[in-house]
Amino acid sequence: MKLIKKYIPLAIVFTFGVLTLASYYVPHKVSVDYTELVSQWENIVYAFAFLLGLISLFYSHYNKIARKADGWGYSIFVFVGFLAMVIPAYISGGKQGSETGITLLGWSFRYIYNALSSTMFAVLAFYIVSTAYRSFRIKSKQAFVLFVAAFILILGKVPLGQIIWDSVLGWTKCGVSDVIEWIMSVPAVAGKRGIMIGISIGAIVTSFKIIFGIEKQYLGKD
Amino acid sequence: MDLLTHFWTWLCGFFVITPAWMTAGAWLAAGLTIFLFSFLYKDNPFFKAAEHLYLGAGMGWLLQVSFYSVLVPKVWEPLMKHEWLVLVPSLLGLSLLTQFIPKISWISRYGFTFLMGYGAGLAIPVGLSTDFISQISGTVQPLSMMASMTPWMIFNAFLVAFGVICVLFYFFFSVEHKGHMQKVSNIGIYFLMIYFGAAFGNTVMARFSLLYGRFDQLYTFSSSKYLYATQFIVIGMVVYFAIHAFFTRGGKEPEAAR
Numbered sequence A: 001m002k003l004i005k006k007y008i009p010l011a012i013v014f015t016f017g018v019l020t021l022a023s024y025y026v027p028h029k030v031s032v033d034y035t036e037l038v039s040q041w042e043n044i045v046y047a048f049a050f051l052l053g054l055i056s057l058f059y060s061h062y063n064k065i066a067r068k069a070d071g072w073g074y075s076i077f078v079f080v081g082f083l084a085m086v087i088p089a090y091i092s093g094g095k096q097g098s099e100t101g102i103t104l105l106g107w108s109f110r111y112i113y114n115a116l117s118s119t120m121f122a123v124l125a126f127y128i129v130s131t132a133y134r135s136f137r138i139k140s141k142q143a144f145v146l147f148v149a150a151f152i153l154i155l156g157k158v159p160l161g162q163i164i165w166d167s168v169l170g171w172t173k174c175g176v177s178d179v180i181e182w183i184m185s186v187p188a189v190a191g192k193r194g195i196m197i198g199i200s201i202g203a204i205v206t207s208f209k210i211i212f213g214i215e216k217q218y219l220g221k222d
Numbered sequence B: 001m002d003l004l005t006h007f008w009t010w011l012c013g014f015f016v017i018t019p020a021w022m023t024a025g026a027w028l029a030a031g032l033t034i035f036l037f038s039f040l041y042k043d044n045p046f047f048k049a050a051e052h053l054y055l056g057a058g059m060g061w062l063l064q065v066s067f068y069s070v071l072v073p074k075v076w077e078p079l080m081k082h083e084w085l086v087l088v089p090s091l092l093g094l095s096l097l098t099q100f101i102p103k104i105s106w107i108s109r110y111g112f113t114f115l116m117g118y119g120a121g122l123a124i125p126v127g128l129s130t131d132f133i134s135q136i137s138g139t140v141q142p143l144s145m146m147a148s149m150t151p152w153m154i155f156n157a158f159l160v161a162f163g164v165i166c167v168l169f170y171f172f173f174s175v176e177h178k179g180h181m182q183k184v185s186n187i188g189i190y191f192l193m194i195y196f197g198a199a200f201g202n203t204v205m206a207r208f209s210l211l212y213g214r215f216d217q218l219y220t221f222s223s224s225k226y227l228y229a230t231q232f233i234v235i236g237m238v239v240y241f242a243i244h245a246f247f248t249r250g251g252k253e254p255e256a257a258r
Helices: A002-025 A029-066 A072-092 A104-135 A141-156 A159-172 A176-185 A187-211 B002-014 B019-040 B045-080 B084-100 B102-148 B151-170 B180-220 B229-247
Strands: none
Touching: A002 A029, A002 A187, A002 B102, A029 A072, A029 B045, A029 B084, A029 B102, A072 A104, A072 B045, A104 B019, A104 B045, A104 B180, A141 A159, A141 A176, A141 B180, A159 A176, A176 A187, A176 B180, A187 B102, A187 B151, A187 B180, B019 B045, B019 B180, B019 B229, B045 B084, B084 B102, B102 B151, B151 B180
16 A cells, blocks of 8 residues: 555656656657657646645635635625636637627626736735835835835836936936846846845755655655 | 527527627726725725635636636547547546545545656756856856956946855855855845845836726726716715714624724
8 A cells, every 4th residue: 555655656756757857958859759748748737736726615615605604605706706707718618809809708807807806916006005114114224225226116117206316316317217227137136146046956956855755745644 | 409509599699799798897897996996995895705706706717728728628639539648647637636535635646746746857957047057157157258348347247246146145054154254145135135125116016007007997987988887886885885884883893894
């Protein structure tokens, strides 16, 4: 039992890990075909993994409705929203547009999903402003540097900010957009590169640990 | 059977998008937008309903995407052509669903280990080439082309290289940060702060551009063409909050509304 519960899964990780790693560096038709095939397989498995999440979500909200838990009425809207996208998708065959204009799926996407998702992210603008108020209370030199970088970025991307910059610092012959470009391509790049190098080292080490079966927490408990 | 076909044809005809559908869509979009914005005043049932609707709509959208762009072309159609190899990833995928049956949930390991193995195998070369080597080469390469660079460009190239080294020192925990090590890592913090500040500024502006987009759409929906959808819904929300405030005056707010 230990063989099929533990060793075969670990062998699958090792096999696919080593083959995928090797195929990246082997310029041969076989490795190209392998990469294409396994990439397709991954898409398929991810599609089923999505179903796992979907069923889990539905199960949780169905339970809330069945038990009449606090706020159970809102759970009905989860199913309403789901059907509002899936039924039009079925009727439209998954197409958002046709020769005559938008399909029912396109309509649902534009007036339901897009309206909801963009507003949800737009609402965050207000919270970011309140966060900015807290984070911009300059308590140290580092916080001052963060403030200046963020302030210039924000100032330079609104017309009013550009006018203010030009009237106050116009004599320097250095536009705010030039300063932004310099920040983004020199000091910010240095910070970003340091982080990215650190992340990549961490990701590579963790990947090796997974391939060689050192890291196996994802298997769960026996 | 004929009756069913006729019904289906009639149903599909009903769902042809006409100007009336567009007006209904405007009312729906304006309503959902205002319901979500109403949270800025305070938590309320309209916001919660819209929030749950978003969750469901998001899942519905992703399902149709994975159905029409993965499951149909990559599983169903090959199976119809008797390409049995797709059964392998399909079975691996189906194995994930055994998570719901505790007794055989171990079967899901087969699907997960495939994803982990493939992901780990891909993460190493991708991480090496895009994040590790290309970042180092991007830092070092300008230093090898100084003959064709202006003094300002040379200064920038050195500043980037110096900044990267300082940031790496800051993340290097194998040695205690004391003396010169501490000084260098402290300079690294300044470079990190500039990056965080710039990232923060960009995020703020991206969110605000979304906000302008929503306001612009609300303005569009406030026209007579859309039967003043925005105005009517805003007035409705104001009336709701006024009535709610009137009836809960002096009383405690219900737990769920807080």
